[in-house]
Amino acid sequence: MKVTACLLTLLLFCSSQGRAQAPVNVMVYPGTELLQVIHLLSDTAQLAKSTYNADVLRYFHAHKRHPAVLKARALKYISCDFPVRLSWAFYNFPAVKLATMKPEHMDGYEKAFDLGQMQAYFQECVNFYNDTHFWAFYQAQTPHYARWVVSFERGLYQDGMLATIDKFYRLKRDKPIVFTLGALNCGSYVMSDLRGMNPNLPNQTTIMVAYSQVVSGKDSLSKTPAFYAPARTSQITWHELGHAYISPVFRQYQQEVQALEYIMQQDSAIRSKAVMRGGWTNYLNENTTQAVTSLLRIRTGKATREVELEKSPDEFYLLSAEMLGIIERQYYGQTKYRDFKQFFPVLLAELKKSHPKR
Template identity: 30%
Template sequence: MTRLFPIGLALLLAACSRPPVPGDATAAPTLAAPDAPAIAHVVAVHPGTELLHVINYLARVYGPPVREYDYRRDVDAWFGHLRDHPAVVHARTLPYNDFAELGWALEFPGPRLAEPEGFAHLGLIRDEAYLREYLRLAVEFAKDSDFAGFFAAHEAEYARWVAQFEARLDAADPLPELADFYGTGLDKTLYFSISPLGVVLKANIVIDEVAPRHAGYGPILVPFDPRFLPEGPTDAARFDYADEPLANAVWHEATHIALEQFAEGQREVLMAIDYADDFSRQFKVFEDPRLDTYFFVHEVLSDAVAIHLKGERFGSTSAETHLAQNEAMGGTLYRPVVEHFRDAYAPGRHERDFRAYLPALAGFISSVDDEAP
């Protein structure tokens, strides 16, 4: 399970050194059946996000969940002498969010910085001047470290990891269930961004402002995480994730992407929700408490969708285990929302779509007794 706060695949691409662009023949998306809502997707290693992961790793903003593995050793050997580079020093003041989504502002080959139009909610966590300097220094770091040489030297590994994730995604096939649940497809192509040095599984919902030329994508950062593997510890990066953690990650993160689409024109409906529990009180990020509410609801709905679908596919025990973990963190809203999906939304979901149902769902959340133990 991942958190937005506090704290929170198509064809194997021939050219891993650049993100595919809409219409790129090497990144033809896989679509659902013609009579079903479509969710298109690609898989790649995005060089911009991987560059920021390297800088943040050197800055000790986050550490990968494996102390020693092959790719991390390669990063240490190539970049270790640059731990005091201005970009790394600058990154050391990042908060809980590693801001790797900003890597989409970097164009390759290069990198060249395409100045973002804005930073969406990230610009409310750190000021825009800091973020623009962060990106400018990242370009300098890439040149000083020969990041392009490092990336090119690992293209074979990147291609292997993309193929691993692609194969497992095709086998697990979680997207049709998600489209069926929404009752509609997505305006964006999901971009599963394999990040061998990444730490946080998360959706990039700032791309429309950070890189509007790539707004046709809904990127999802997928880190190397041994907890997602079907077997024990490993010292080698792998992305052949097991069915349940892979499906859970896709359902949750894709719902973050979808909610931004569905909430367009009705964000006030989500911001106006009246509800609080111990988990929601951890979401104290913005000066505007309505934004805290918005992203709290974002998180609850994304995980509740995943839990509901997990129950349908993997059984009630799996869903109940997930619910219990959330409740142990003080998240008492998850259970009533999951039950609402099961009892009120899912039975008639083929006659409605999730976007149109959002106001009713917001009303239901506000009706939940937030004084319950």
């Protein structure tokens, strides 16, 4: 990853896990902050609230009529996680560059927006970066960013969240993981690939941890952002990180997964949720990682079984409770299977058995 020595050593907000696994980094990414600052100034995006908002407005208030801000106001696509999902298109800080984005490897998001329009908007964001001396703001915030990272890493390393999920799957992650922390973000997400967003950088899985999903109680302009909240970050960390372990497994067993698509076809509730996630394979992937996440949260005391498995009126993970039961009975804490990949065909067979074709 081409990040300047200044970014790595002066800021001291990126840390790596030194082990045989692909590295896990935690950082506050300048490209993400650039977009979110512009979105805050535009008054069109839903954003989390904290004392950081006041810092942003204090520094950038004179630029609310900048062309980038005006473009943001006219943009159809701004939401909790979009287009901030694409923020790694900005790179080479502090001499920022913008990659030419490609529609491939966009996790399906290329179908939801006009790539040319987004490229033009991002170019205006580069102009905003230069016109407002954004890097000076970013450097001034470095002590705050470092505290965010330390607070998140406390859960990840000292509390053993990363070790717990490593021990569960017993699999190698196929590419580096980068957790990006966002005090303005109102939605967490994972982008499994960088190749479409920025082919100039080595590939990685990017996980956004949104402050609004970590804060205790309601977010407020009077609260200082912090990212240590195991009961909340365990859901984000284990669910989103789970995709990095199971996506290669899903690719290996693609035919077997597709053979179970009839489960979706004969259940209208499952079908409606699967359509929201892009089809059966993605939906089963989501249910698998959520089943594991819920199991780990229950077994490590992050949540009670009753609370964790309580279904909401608009429950998305309609298969996860059933899958949790299968995994808990036949895999968790056992040595019969070398790793989750070896167990996965058993999980699929159990689903087939409990959902016979009609």
